[in-house]
């Protein structure tokens with residue numbers, strides 16, 4: 001008998017196995033006494049890790065001496081092998097105790113030797129067997145066995161289980177990746193419950209010991225149940241793992257997809273010529289930042305923001321916010337340009353060219369420029385032009401800009417109530433913007449402009465939204481304005497080389513701390529003569545140009561201009577005058593364009609047709625001349641004005657009625673005037689009892705305009721005296737002055753404006769408080785020449801100068 005130890009290692013049938021000659025051709029090696037193997041005995045091959053099931057084909061590695069002997073003998077005798085799983089996988093020369101005693105008979109289909117020289121036997125499982133006893137005395141293992149091969153039961157129970165098992169198996173295969181078609185085919189074609197069970201058992205991916213347990217379960221039903229259970233579990237596991245797999249693959253695919261889409265978009269943009277726009281934009285911004293020559297702190301901030309921008313998708317809401325902010329930073333004038341030296345002579349020329357008169361003011365401006373020229377780094381005061389509308393405040397500012405070769409920008413502060421309008425809103429607010437100052441710096445585009453802050457007197461006072469005045473202080477204060485901080489920019493901006501000029505109509509509403517920092521220059525208004533000159537030299541030419549007429553086509557005589565000044569306008573400035581001249585010239589333009597005339601010469605008589613009836617004709621003459629009416633002089637923000645005090649008497653009980661929107665001070669001044677009149681009744685020539693049976697009514701038109709102040713005292717006294725004595729006030733006399741109960745005339749303000757107003761109204765004599773003599777110098781020489789000024793110290797002098805002598809027939813008013 002040939003004995004051959006066989007051995008095996010976990011088998012793997014692989015492609016690089018080379019087929020050898022069939023096993024039966026192999027010559028057995030004789031070793032010791034041959035002994036015939038009993039009929040019921042099997043040549044045993046122990047294997048590690050492989051459980052052979054009936055019907056299964058498995059390559060077994062034949063390495064051990066005894067295994068090889070066994071294979072040889074089996075081939076020689078043409079008998080099947082008995083394959084047993086080692087229970088102790090470590091045993092090199094396994095004995096009966098190292099083996100499971102249930103196994104499968106195997107027919108060797110062929111032997112092959114791999115290129116490395118290892119031998120393999122391709123075996124097919126046939127039947128289960130159980131070892132009854134091992135037999136000694138052979139060069140290989142042998143055992144007496146009992147073949148276990150029950151017939152197919154064929155009962156519905158088994159059939160049903162088999163059917164279910166097949167379904168589950170197919171299901172499992174579907175869940176497995178890359179299952180060969182043949183396996184599915186083989187499974188579908190299988191018949192017989194036990195063959196099915198064995199086939200599936202062989203395929204199962206379970207531990208060898210578990211497989212052994214299946215092999216040892218001889219009861220078919222029990223085995224089917226066990227398999228069903230195993231498969232169900234397997235299916236669950238497979239499903240879960242597949243789900244996880246799909247999910248992870250899903251998320252990977254998702255990010256992949258985005259990447260792919262983005263890439264595609266980039267390509268499309270490129271195709272459309274929009275490619276790399278974002279990158280180009282960033283590069284452009286970077287270049288602009290380089291060129292803006294910002295101070296270090298600002299530069300750092302700009303680059304930080306640029307970096308944030310780069311990281312941001314273009315659609316993000318914050319993107320445009322940052323972009324806008326960067327634009328602001330870039331476009332602000334950070335660079336300090338070298339300043340051309342101021343040419344004082346040229347500055348004088350420019351000021352003279354643009355403005356008639358205003359000698360004192362021009363002188364002051366030239367002084368200011370000279371100081372700036374000699375000491376550019378020194379702190380120059382902030383000029384503030386104060387005066388009524390249309391006197392040339394704004395245009396003087398423009399001339400200063402021209403004279404110094406700077407750009408001019410105007411910031412209107414009228415109605416600014418919110419600090420943020422000056423200092424801007426923080427960037428965290430939606431739609432936030434820098435304040436007025438920074439906005440205009442960007443607009444003007446140069447560091448050293450002339451910035452005119454118009455209407456500082458109309459600045460709202462501090463309230464809920466912070467004090468705009470204190471923000472403006474910071475702008476104007478040379479100590480602070482080199483690091484002016486706008487809330488939006490949030491970086492300091494240097495305003496120290498800006499030349500600030502303020503304008504206002506009145507002084508007293510300018511916040512105190514602000515006024516302290518300014519050098520006030522008053523522009524009181526023009527006389528008629530000055531207006532004529534301004535019209536001649538500037539306004540007519542400007543309006544000619546505006547209407548498109550040539551100077552030779554139209555001529556306005558001085559008389560006509562004077563008539564416009566006197567009869568059609570009453571103002572301190574020249575704005576209405578310019579407007580009326582414009583109206584006249586447009587009328588001429590129509591006639592010339594119609595072809596009616598080729599040349600027009602406008603005299604005073606032509607005006608009515610073009611401007612309508614005279615607007616301010618002898619108002620004074622009309623109103624006065626009646627006892628009880630006096631002409632007062634008032635000071636208003638728009639210049640001086642005349643005002644009428646009307647007094648009348650009616651039967652009553654000695655009351656004083658005051659109308660015309662008089663303020664408290666003015667009311668008191670009326671009371672004082674009445675008391676004074678009562679106290680002087682004997683000297684004035686009427687009975688004090690008069691008052692007991694009368695009510696006195698004092699009215700000051702225009703009734704809708706609020707009026708206040710004590711300076712109408714003299715006029716009230718004169719009006720009341722006129723009423724009670726019946727002596728009318730001379731129609732060409734106007735007066736101003738406060739009164740005391742002792743009959744003194746006290747000084748008042750705004751002398752110059754008042755005198756000019758009187759002049760405009762056609763007054764020839766003005767009564768002024770004697771203590772205002774110090775203001776005489778202020779009065780324009782032309783006014784001094786044409787007006788008779790009476791300085792009054794006591795009310796009696798006022799009466800003497802203002803009232804016409806009592807007509808003989810007019811008796812003191814009856815009671």
Ligand SMILES: Nc1ncnc2c1ncn2[C@@H]1O[C@H](COP(=O)(O)OP(=O)(O)OP(=O)(O)O)[C@@H](O)[C@H]1O
Nearest residue numbers: 354355356388389390391392393394395534538574
């Ligand atoms: N002395 C002058 N010589 C020539 N033109 C003058 C003179 N004064 C004023 N003007 C002209 O009158 C017009 C009105 O002047 P401007 O706008 O400067 O007035 P303003 O004082 O700024 O008034 P507002 O207080 O209303 O702003 C301008 O066209 C200006 O050129």
Ligand SMILES: [Mg+2]
Nearest residue numbers: 393394454503
């Ligand atoms: Mg102005």
